[in-house]
Amino acid sequence: MxxxxxxxxxxxxxxxxxxxxxxxxxxxxxxxxxxxxxxxxxxxxxxPTVKEKVIEQLDQVWHVSNLFHIPTQEQAAMMLTEHTCGDYVFFCNSGAEGNEGAIKLARKYTGKWKIISFKQSFHGRTFGSMSATGQDKIHEGYGPLLPSFEYATFNDIDSVKSLVDDQVAAVMIEVIQGEGGVHPADPVFMEALEQLCQENGILLIVDEVQTGIGRTGKAFAYEHYNISPDIIVSAKGLGNGFPIGAVIGKEKLKEAFGPGSHGSTYGGNPLATAAASAVMSEVFRxxxxxxxxxxxxxxxxxxxxxxxxxxxxxxxxxxxxxxxxxxxxxxxxxxxxxxxxxxxxxxxxxxxxxxxxxxxxxxxxxxxxxxxxxxx
Known part of the structure; x- marks a missing residue:
């Protein structure tokens, strides 16, 4: 029992x-x-490398909260920005939390409230990330979802254009849909999507929770495409089993995430970021x-x-x-x-x-x- x-x-x-x-x-x-x-x-x-670094950190300090400067956090953030088009990092505990952070950052920065995601996508099981997910089976039984999400058809730029209006803050996409069936994005579609976002003042969020940290043969899967996302979300492989997530954003977004705008009690704690730094030192070679x-x-x-x-x-x-x-x-x-x-x-x-x-x-x-x- x-x-x-x-x-x-x-x-x-x-x-x-x-x-x-x-x-x-x-x-x-x-x-x-x-x-x-x-x-x-x-x-x-x-x-062995990840295990060694976690044990080493375990013998020093486990948790102090984000009121303190955390050296392993700074190291992990630097490694992420060195291997992406992003400039700043917010650490959390999972992919769902990372996508929640990305949604908040996009809405805070743009002052707009709609997010376009895609049918058959998967972004997590918290209420915001579940609402961003374009699968009925994930939604069933929970009543009305958050009203700020609309779903386009993957690899169909006209379906995205049909949803664009002056309240769209961001487009959120997996460049390879994982949970939805392992569907890679078409390169022509991805370039057109980025152009559409730039022309309409819309942020491009790439969910790399499953595709990032070397999974596709690149540090991050968006590198297979000729694009430069505004926000990248990483998790899963980042800690090799130790819970950690990250929201990676461009320089222009910095002021939208000032003191008090977002937070996470455990996010970026010394053990998690020690694990992440060890992982990246191996994978990003x-x-x-x-x-x-x-x-x-x-x-x-x-x-x-x-x-x-x-x-x-x-x-x-x-x-x-x-x-x-x-x-x-x-x-x-x-x-x-x-x-x-x-x-x-x-x-x-x-x-x-x-x-x-x-x-x-x-x-x-x-x-x-x-x-x-x-x-x-």
Whole structure:
């Protein structure tokens, strides 16, 4: 009898230890983990560099609040601004909190109140980020949502234009929709979207909660497109399992987030930012990102060659964020894969979502492709 609300459809697996891309359950069964904690453990489980830095910080100070200067916070913020087009950072605890912060910042800076997001998007489960999410299944049962969000069609610039008026503060987008089915944005659409925003005094918010921190072979996925967002939201892989989120904004936005305008008790605490700095010191190395890109191409080629079943409709994605769209529901297949010692996710009812650690080996990619081919 559990005392936990049944908000999760849990698998029949209890993990007792983990290392790299391998999980071991309480029955000593090993699993090849291509979920990475839902795109969180980008450096794999129990990464030595991250572990060392967190323990080092743990021995010094855990928490002091943002009334104090926090050196690890300054270091992490500098690393984020050095590897993005942003200039300032606000730290929080999750992707949903990051998107809430981005929404507040956009509305505060522009003085406008509408946000355009996209059908099949996912931005979180707080009330604001849930309202920004363009999926009915996320909204069901909660009554009226916040009235300030309207949903355009992904990759359709005319649908965005039809929603633009003088009260639109920002357009909020994932350049690869994750939870909604692993749909990459079209480069022509992204350039047109940025131009539309600039022409109408609208901020461009890119939600990089799942796509950031090396997942696609770039530090952030927007770098695949010829754009320069006003606000970027990061989380998931930023702490490699330690809760942290970040809102990264351009210089012009600084005055909108002055003292008292926003806050977070735990946001940017010494442990979280020590973890984030350790993660970025590994992931943002050019040779590391190149390896992610190469492994992504290699894995895509393997999957294209091996997944010849008529059940497979399309294989898509960037880097090590891959979706296998199928002609039917994939839930039973995911169960069968777990029985075979392989862990994957869904992205909607018909898409198998693969998010292996960025440190995955070619042998592990080959093993994964073989299991997927066998099950499919």
């Amino acid at each position: 559990s005392s936990i609300f049944p908000t999760y459809a849990r698998w029949d697996v209890t993990v007792q230890k983990a290392d790299g891309a391998i999980l071991v359950d309480t029955n000593d069964k090993e699993y090849l983990d291509f979920t990475s904690g839902i795109g969180v453990c980008n450096l794999g489980h129990n990464h 050019p040779e590391f990102l190149k390896q992610v890109e190469e492994n992504g191409h290699y894995f895509m080629k393997l999957l294209t060659e091996k997944l010849t079943s008529s059940f497979v409709k399309e294989i898509k994605g960037k880097g090590l964020m891959i979706g296998i769209e199928c002609t039917g529901e994939v839930g039973p297949l995911l169960t069968q894969m777990r029985e075979e010692g392989f862990l994957a996710l869904s992205a909607g009812p018909n898409v198998i979502r693969l998010l292996p650690p960025l440190t995955v080996t070619k042998d592990q990619l080959e093993k994964a492709a073989a299991i997927l081919a066998d099950v499919l």
